[in-house]
Amino acid sequence: MKIVIINYGAGNIQSIKFAIQRLGYEAILSDTVEEIQNADKVIFPGVGEASSAMSKLRLSGLDKIVPQLKQPVLGICLGMQLMCNSSEEGNTKGLGIFDLDVVKFPKSVKVPQIGWNEISSLKSDLFTAIPEKSHIYLVHSYYAPLGDETIAESEYALSYSAALQKDNFYGTQFHPEKSSAIGERILQNFLEL
Incomplete structure (x- = not known):
């Protein structure tokens, strides 16, 4: 199986690669269109x-290639947020895969949310x-609200999307590579999808 981690200068790439190695697979880091398109699985990381x-x-x-991918794609943390329509962070237009707009947590809570939290309503x-x-383990100041594509929820002052799915696209706000077993x-x- 060919697993490609998109290498576009985002952090946490090595920890994802090591987590995949612990599962008995090898992943390659690439920013080459052809290599990404020909992968069996694509991971779209993000810290930043x-x-x-x-x-x-x-x-x-x-930005043109990722939304057209047909194989399973997993966006992690900022990767998931960039797969949404937009983010309040830097007033950023996203890839528009998930029909949600990422917003900042209310001023009433300390940001970033750092640490362990529960996930529920798993689909x-x-x-x-x-x-x-x-x-699961999280580090974030912005969140995707609940929506039709929400497949897991978490709570920090309010309920938000801990994971999203649309067709072959998946996203986790949390870091699976840092979330233990x-x-x-x-x-x-x-x-295995």
């Missing part, structure tokens, strides 16, 4: 700021054998 991350995607032409094969209220199982489930 939305507008600069989108600028890097546009420079490489990947989709991404969560096969994952119990309700499992703990639960996160490894979610990555395994993605690789």
Whole structure:
């Protein structure tokens, strides 16, 4: 199986690669259109700021390629947010895969939300054998609201989308690569889709 992690200058790429190696697979880092299009599975990572991350995607032409991919694609953290219509962070236009607009947490809560939190209302094969209220690891100041494409919820002052799915596109606001055995199982489930 050919697993490609899109390498567009976002953080957390090595930790994802190591998590996949622990599952017994090899992943390659690439920003080459042909390599990404020919992968069996694509992981779209992200740690950083939305507008600069989108600028890097546009420079490489990947903003046009990612929404057209036909194989399973997993956006992680900022990767998931960039797959939405827009983000308040840097007033950024997203890839428009998920029909949601990413917004900042209310001023009443401390941002970023850092640490472990529960996920619930789990839907989709991404969560096969994952119990309700499992703990996952998050670091974020912006969130995708609940919507038709929400496949998991979490709560921080309000309920928001912890994961999204539309067709072959999946996104997790949390970091499966940093979420211990639960996160490894979610990555395994993605690789087995």
